[in-house]
Amino acid sequence: MKPELPSRSFSVAAGLPPPRLPHDRWQPLEVVFWLLPWLAFFLFPGYLVLVSQMMIMGLFALSLDLILGYAGIVSLGHAAFFGLGAYAAGLLAVHGWGEPLSGLLVAAAASALFGFLTSFLVVRGHDLTRLMVTLGIALMLFEVANKAAFITGGVDGLSGVEMWRLLGLFEFDLYGKTAFCYSFAVLFVLFVALRRLVNSPFGLSLRGIREGSARMPAIGADVQWRLVAIYTVAAGVAGVAGALLAQTTQFVGLESLSFNRSAELLIILVLGGTGRLYGALVGAAVFMLAQDRIAGIDPTYWQFWIGLLLVVIVMFGRGGILGGLDKLRARLRPRADAAEGRS
Amino acid sequence: MLSNFIGVLFDGIAYGSLLFLISVGLSVTLGLMNFVNLAHGAFAMLGGYVCVVLMNRLGVPFLLTLPLAFLGGALAGWVLERLLYRRLYQADPLDQVLFSIGLTFMVVAGFTYVWGPTQQPVHLPDWLRGQVGIFGLDVGSYRLFLIGVVIVITAALGWLIERTRFGAQIRASVDNQRAAVGLGINVGRVFSLTFALGSGLAALGGGLGIDVLGLDPTFPIKYMVYFLIVVAVGGAGTIRGPLAAALLLGVFDVAGKYYVPGIGAFVIYVLMVVLLLLYPSGLITRRA
Numbered sequence: 001m002k003p004e005l006p007s008r009s010f011s012v013a014a015g016l017p018p019p020r021l022p023h024d025r026w027q028p029l030e031v032v033f034w035l036l037p038w039l040a041f042f043l044f045p046g047y048l049v050l051v052s053q054m055m056i057m058g059l060f061a062l063s064l065d066l067i068l069g070y071a072g073i074v075s076l077g078h079a080a081f082f083g084l085g086a087y088a089a090g091l092l093a094v095h096g097w098g099e100p101l102s103g104l105l106v107a108a109a110a111s112a113l114f115g116f117l118t119s120f121l122v123v124r125g126h127d128l129t130r131l132m133v134t135l136g137i138a139l140m141l142f143e144v145a146n147k148a149a150f151i152t153g154g155v156d157g158l159s160g161v162e163m164w165r166l167l168g169l170f171e172f173d174l175y176g177k178t179a180f181c182y183s184f185a186v187l188f189v190l191f192v193a194l195r196r197l198v199n200s201p202f203g204l205s206l207r208g209i210r211e212g213s214a215r216m217p218a219i220g221a222d223v224q225w226r227l228v229a230i231y232t233v234a235a236g237v238a239g240v241a242g243a244l245l246a247q248t249t250q251f252v253g254l255e256s257l258s259f260n261r262s263a264e265l266l267i268i269l270v271l272g273g274t275g276r277l278y279g280a281l282v283g284a285a286v287f288m289l290a291q292d293r294i295a296g297i298d299p300t301y302w303q304f305w306i307g308l309l310l311v312v313i314v315m316f317g318r319g320g321i322l323g324g325l326d327k328l329r330a331r332l333r334p335r336a337d338a339a340e341g342r343s
Numbered sequence: 344m345l346s347n348f349i350g351v352l353f354d355g356i357a358y359g360s361l362l363f364l365i366s367v368g369l370s371v372t373l374g375l376m377n378f379v380n381l382a383h384g385a386f387a388m389l390g391g392y393v394c395v396v397l398m399n400r401l402g403v404p405f406l407l408t409l410p411l412a413f414l415g416g417a418l419a420g421w422v423l424e425r426l427l428y429r430r431l432y433q434a435d436p437l438d439q440v441l442f443s444i445g446l447t448f449m450v451v452a453g454f455t456y457v458w459g460p461t462q463q464p465v466h467l468p469d470w471l472r473g474q475v476g477i478f479g480l481d482v483g484s485y486r487l488f489l490i491g492v493v494i495v496i497t498a499a500l501g502w503l504i505e506r507t508r509f510g511a512q513i514r515a516s517v518d519n520q521r522a523a524v525g526l527g528i529n530v531g532r533v534f535s536l537t538f539a540l541g542s543g544l545a546a547l548g549g550g551l552g553i554d555v556l557g558l559d560p561t562f563p564i565k566y567m568v569y570f571l572i573v574v575a576v577g578g579a580g581t582i583r584g585p586l587a588a589a590l591l592l593g594v595f596d597v598a599g600k601y602y603v604p605g606i607g608a609f610v611i612y613v614l615m616v617v618l619l620l621l622y623p624s625g626l627i628t629r630r631a
Contacts, residue, residue, distance in 0.1 A: 124623070125619070131379065131436070131571075133616060133619055140616070147609070267441070267444075270441055303449075304456075307447070307448030308445065310444060315427070
C-alpha cells in the first residue's frame with residue numbers, strides 16, 4: 001500500500017487522490033518490515049516480552065487507525081473495547097476455559113457487539129459530540145469495572161488467568177517465546193485482512209466519507225451504515241488486542257479501560273502517522289521503545305516528554321514518522337526522476 | 344428527609360456554580376474559536392496553586408489571593424493564546440485535541456516536579472468555616488460564599504457581554520467572523536482577550552474550588568470530563584447553556600453520590616450521554 005500524498009492544488013479535481021484500482025501487491029519494503037520482529041526474536045531474546053507488547057499495542061493502534069485515519073471519527077474512548085476484550089478473555093480463562101484461540105474469538109465478538117451497539121450513538125454526532133460520547137462510554141465502562149469488583153477484581157486487577165497450551169501444543173513459557181509467536185501470528189493475519197479491507201471499494205468509500213461526508217450520499221453511499229460497519233470492525237480488532245494482552249501477560253488491570261490508555265493510543269497513532277496502517281505499527285514500536293528507555297528513569301519526566309512530543313508533532317510534524325518519510329521521499333523523487341530523463 | 348434533600352440540593356448548586364465558573368471560559372473558546380481545548384482545567388489548577396502558594400508561603404489573606412489568581416490565569420492564557428493556540432484555530436479538531444492533551448500532560452508533569460504529587464492544603468479564614476443558619480437550615484458558610492461570588496460574577500459577565508462595546512464585539516465575532524472583520528472589528532484581539540478572560544475565570548474557579556474539588560497535579564485530567572460535559576451539554580458559545588448544564592450536573596452528581604453511592608460517578612456519565620443524544624447541539628443553542 002502506498003499512501004497517496006495530499007497534493008495541494010487550487011483545482012478540486014487535482015486535489016483528489018489519483019484514481020486507481022485498489023491493488024494488493026506487496027512491496028519489498030513491507031516484506032522487510034515483517035521480518036524485523038524475527039530479527040529481534042533471534043538477536044535480542046531478552047526483549048521478547050517488549051516486542052510482543054509492541055505488536056499488541058500496534059494491533060490496538062491499527063484498530064484506531066481504521067476509524068480515525070480512514071473514516072475520520074475522532075475517538076477519545078477506544079480503550080473501552082480494548083479493556084472489554086481483555087476482561088472477556090481474562091474472565092473466560094479465570095472461570096476454567098483457558099483455550100487461547102476461542103478466548104480471542106469470544107473477546108472479539110464481545111467487543112464487536114458492544115462496538116456495534118454504541119456505534120449508533122457515535123456516528124450521528126459531529127466531532128465534539130463524538131468526542132464526548134466515546135469518552136463518556138469509555139468512562140462508564142471504567143466505572144462499571146471499578147464498581148463490579150466481585151467480578152473484575154476492581155482496582156487490584158484480574159489475576160489468576162490460567163492459559164492452556166496454544167493449539168494444545170505450545171505452553172506459554174516464562175521467556176515469552178510462545179507469546180511472541182502467538183502475538184505475531186494474530187497481528188499478521190489481522191493486518192493482511194485489514195490491508196485488504198482498506199484497499200477494497202469499501203475502504204475507498206470510507207476515505208470518501210472522511211473527506212466529505214455530505215457528498216457521499218450523492219453517489220449512493222450509505223454513510224451511516226458504512227461508519228457503523230467500520231466502527232464495529234475496529235471495536236472487534238481492539239478487543240482482540242486486549243485479549244492478546246490479557247492472555248500473554250495473564251493479568252488484566254483496570255487501567256486497560258482508562259482514559260490514559262485511550263490518550264496514549266492516540267499519541268501512538270499520530271506519532272506513526274494516521275491513515276496508512278503501517279503508521280500504527282511504527283508508532284507503537286517507537287513509543288514503546290521510548291517508554292521502556294525513558295520511563296525506566298522517571299515516570300514523571302516521561303509524561304512531560306510525551307506532552308512536548310505531541311505539541312511538537314501538531315505544530316510542525318503533521319503526518320508523524322511515516323508522513324515525514326513520505327515528504328522526504330517526495331523531495332528526493334523529482335531529482336531522481338530528472339536524472340533518469342523522464343521528469 | 345426534606346431538610347436533608349434541601350441540603351443536598353444546596354451542595355449541588357454550590358458545586359454546580361463552581362463548575363460553571365471554571366467552564367464558562369471553555370464554552371466561549373469553543374463557541375468563539377471552535378477550539379476543543381482539553382487543557383482548560385490546567386488554567387483552573389494554575390489558579391489554585393497561585394492561591395495556595397500566596398497564602399502558605401507569603402501569608403497573603405485568602406480573599407486577596409483570588410484576584411491575583413484571576414490575573415495569573417488570564418496572563419498565562421493570554422501568553423499561550425498568542426504563542427500557540429492561535430496557530431491552531433484553523434486546524435482540524437484532532438490536532439486541537441492532541442495539542443491540548445500534550446499541553447495538559449506537560450503541565451501535570453511540571454506541577455508534579457515543582458510541588459510534588461500530594462494534595463495541597465488550604466486554610467480558609469475563620470468566618471468562612473463552619474455552618475450558618477438560613478431559614479432554619481444549617482448550610483456550609485463557604486458554600487454560601489461560593490454561590491454568592493458566582494452570582495456576582497455571572498451578573499458581571501452578563502453585563503459585559505450584553506451591555507458593553509467589547510461584549511458586542513464578542514457576540515459579533517461569534518455570530519459571523521467574516522462580517523465582524525468586515526466591520527472593522529479586530530477579531531484577533533477579541534479572541535486573545537476573550538481567551539485570557541476565560542482562563543482567568545477558570546483560575547479564579549480553581550482558587551475558589553480548592554476546598555471543594557481538592558488540588559493536586561492531576562486536577563486537569565480528573566475534572567476534564569466535568570468541564571467538557573458542562574460545555575457539550577450546555578451548548579457552546581452561550582452563558583445560560585453552561586449555567587443550566589453546570590447546575591444540573593452539580594445537583595445530579597452530589598445527589599448521586601449521596602443517595603446511591605454504590606454506582607458513584609455512573610450517574611453523570613449516563614446523564615451526559617442521554618442529554619447529548621436528546622440535544623446533540625446542547626441544551627440552549629445560540630440564536631443565529
